[in-house]
Amino acid sequence: MSETVVSASGKVLVAGGYLVLDPKYSGLVVSTSSRFYTCIRKGSASQKIVVKSPQFQEATWNYSVEVGEGENVDVVQSSSDSSKNKFVHLALQKTFRLVLELKGREHVANVLRDGLDITIAGDNDFYSQRAKLGELGLKPILSSLSKIPPFAHTGVKLSDVHKTGLGSSAALITSLVAALLLHFNAISVASLDDLLSSDRQLAHNAAQFIHCLAQGKVGSGFDVSAAIFGSQLYRRFEPSVIDGLMSATGGESGKLIDTLSPSNKAWNYVVKPFQLPPCTRLMLADVDAGSDTPSLVGKVLKWRQAEGEAAHLFWDQLGSSNDSLAKVLLSLTDLYAEDKAAYEETIAILSRAPAEQWSFSANGSVPIVTAFQASYAYAEDIRSRMREMGSRAGVPIEPPEQTELLNACIAQPGVVGCGVPGAGGYDAIWVLVLDPPQSAQTKEDERPLHHVENVWASWTKLDVSPLSATESFEKGFRLEKTDDIPGLRGILS
Ligand SMILES: Nc1ncnc2c1ncn2[C@@H]1O[C@H](COP(=O)(O)OP(=O)(O)O)[C@@H](O)[C@H]1O
Numbered sequence: 001m002s003e004t005v006v007s008a009s010g011k012v013l014v015a016g017g018y019l020v021l022d023p024k025y026s027g028l029v030v031s032t033s034s035r036f037y038t039c040i041r042k043g044s045a046s047q048k049i050v051v052k053s054p055q056f057q058e059a060t061w062n063y064s065v066e067v068g069e070g071e072n073v074d075v076v077q078s079s080s081d082s083s084k085n086k087f088v089h090l091a092l093q094k095t096f097r098l099v100l101e102l103k104g105r106e107h108v109a110n111v112l113r114d115g116l117d118i119t120i121a122g123d124n125d126f127y128s129q130r131a132k133l134g135e136l137g138l139k140p141i142l143s144s145l146s147k148i149p150p151f152a153h154t155g156v157k158l159s160d161v162h163k164t165g166l167g168s169s170a171a172l173i174t175s176l177v178a179a180l181l182l183h184f185n186a187i188s189v190a191s192l193d194d195l196l197s198s199d200r201q202l203a204h205n206a207a208q209f210i211h212c213l214a215q216g217k218v219g220s221g222f223d224v225s226a227a228i229f230g231s232q233l234y235r236r237f238e239p240s241v242i243d244g245l246m247s248a249t250g251g252e253s254g255k256l257i258d259t260l261s262p263s264n265k266a267w268n269y270v271v272k273p274f275q276l277p278p279c280t281r282l283m284l285a286d287v288d289a290g291s292d293t294p295s296l297v298g299k300v301l302k303w304r305q306a307e308g309e310a311a312h313l314f315w316d317q318l319g320s321s322n323d324s325l326a327k328v329l330l331s332l333t334d335l336y337a338e339d340k341a342a343y344e345e346t347i348a349i350l351s352r353a354p355a356e357q358w359s360f361s362a363n364g365s366v367p368i369v370t371a372f373q374a375s376y377a378y379a380e381d382i383r384s385r386m387r388e389m390g391s392r393a394g395v396p397i398e399p400p401e402q403t404e405l406l407n408a409c410i411a412q413p414g415v416v417g418c419g420v421p422g423a424g425g426y427d428a429i430w431v432l433v434l435d436p437p438q439s440a441q442t443k444e445d446e447r448p449l450h451h452v453e454n455v456w457a458s459w460t461k462l463d464v465s466p467l468s469a470t471e472s473f474e475k476g477f478r479l480e481k482t483d484d485i486p487g488l489r490g491i492l493s
C-alpha cells in the first residue's frame with residue numbers, strides 16, 4: 001500500500017465509571033464522531049521513521065529501526081529531537097516486533113526499505129477550543145465550532161494541551177497500531193467488514209497492551225475497546241492476561257503473539273454493540289476545570305475496599321441501574337423499528353416539555369413515553385448514586401458546581417438524561433436530548449439542543465464550552481481515503 005490512513009473514534013463512558021474496572025459490571029460506552037487519524041506513507045531513508053503531529057509545537061519524532069537477531073527489533077529515537085513521545089515510541093516498538101513475529105524479517109525489511117513518514121492528527125474536539133473561540137470572538141455554541149478549521153493547530157506543546165476527555169491516547173494508539181498492522185499486511189483490509197474478525201481482535205489485543213504499557217497501568221480498557229469496536233456495553237478483560245508482557249523484560253523474551261493472539265482465551269473481555277435511541281442526540285461539553293482521573297480512582301477503590309459489604313451492595317445497586325438504563329435505551333431502537341411514525345410523533349411531543357412533566361395524557365405512544373420516562377429516571381438515579389459514591393469516598397465525582405449545571409440542563413424541555421462521564425470530576429458533562437426529525441417541523445430555536453446550548457452559553461459559574469461530537473455509528477476503527485476527510489490532505493503537506 002502506498003498510503004494507509006486509519007481513523008479511530010473517541011469515547012464517552014455514559015454509565016459505569018469505576019464499576020467497569022471490575023469484570024462483574026458493564027460500562028455503557030458511546031463512541032464519538034470525533035476521530036483520530038494516522039496516515040502512513042513511504043519515507044525518504046531506509047529504516048527511518050519520521051512521526052509528525054502537526055497540531056503541536058515541537059512534535060516531530062525521528063526514529064531508526066534496528067532489526068537484531070531472531071525476532072528482536074529496536075526502535076531508537078534520534079538524540080537531536082526536542083521532545084519524546086512514549087505512546088508513539090512504544091506503539092512503533094511493539095507493533096514492529098509483532099509484525100516481525102507474524103510476517104518474518106524479510107517482509108519487515110522490505111516495507112521499511114524506504115522508511116516511513118507517519119502523520120498523526122486528532123479532530124479538534126480532543127483538545128479544548130475555548131481559547132480559539134475567544135481569539136476569533138465567537139460565542140461558545142455549536143455553530144461556532146464549525147468556523148474553526150479542521151485539525152487546527154493548538155498553539156502549544158503536547159504536554160501543555162488542555163484535553164477534553166474523549167480519550168486521545170486510546171484513539172491515537174488504536175489508529176496508529178491498526179494503521180501499522182494494515183500497512184504491513186499483518187491484518188487484512190477485507191477483515192474490517194466483520195466486527196468479530198480475528199484480525200480486528202488482534203488489533204484490539206495489541207492496542208490494549210500497548211496502551212497499558214504506555215500508561216504504566218492496566219485500566220479497564222473501555223476506551224481502546226470503543227476505538228476498536230464502536231459503541232458498546234463493555235466488560236473488561238482480566239488484567240493477568242498481560243502480566244507477563246507488562247514486566248520490564250516480558251516483551252522481549254517470549255513472543256508477543258503468544259499473548260496477543262486472538263485465539264488466546266485469556267482475553268475474556270465482552271463487547272455487546274450498543275446505540276443510542278433514534279431521534280436523540282448526545283451533547284458533550286468541556287468544562288474549564290480539569291480533574292486527575294488516577295487520583296479519583298485510587299481514592300474510590302480504597303473506600304470500596306474499606307467499606308466491605310456495604311460498598312459491595314452499593315456497587316450492585318448502581319450496576320443494576322446502569323444495566324437498566326442500557327436496556328431501556330436499546331429497547332427504544334426496537335420501538336422505533338415497530339412504528340416509525342408513532343415514534344417520531346412522540347419525540348416531537350416529548351421535546352416540548354421537561355422530562356419531569358412527561359405524561360401519557362399528552363398523546364404519544366404509551367410504550368415509547370414509558371421507555372423515555374424510564375430512561376430519564378434511571379439516568380437521574382445513576383447521577384444520585386454517583387454523587388453518593390463521591391461523598392462517601394470523599395472525592396468530587398459530581399461536585400456541587402456540576403450538579404447545579406446538570407440540574408439546569410435536565411430541567412430543559414426534551415432532555416432525557418445527563419451526567420458526568422467516566423470518572424466524573426469537574427472536566428466534562430454529557431447530555432442526551434430528543435432531536436425531532438425535520439418533518440416534525442419543530443422551530444429551530446425550540447429544539448432541545450438549543451435550550452441546552454443556551455444554558456451552557458449563559459452559564460457563568462463554570463466555563464462551559466460545547467464539543468461538536470455526536471454519537472458515531474461506525475463500528476470502530478476504519479480505513480480512510482485522505483481526500484474524503486476535510487482538512488486532512490492540508491496537514492499532510
Ligand atoms: N495528537 C497527538 N499526537 C501524538 N501523540 C498524542 C496526541 N494526542 C495524544 N498523544 C499521546 O497521548 C498522551 C496523552 O495520554 P493521556 O494523558 O493518557 O491522555 P488521554 O486521557 O487523552 O488519553 C500524550 O502524552 C501523547 O503521548
Ligand SMILES: C[C@@](O)(CCOP(=O)(O)OP(=O)(O)O)CC(=O)O
Nearest residue numbers: 017018167219220221293422423424
Ligand atoms: C474510573 C474509570 O472507570 C473510568 C475513567 O473514565 P474517564 O473517561 O474519566 O477516563 P480518562 O480518559 O482516563 O480521563 C477508570 C477505567 O475504567 O479505566
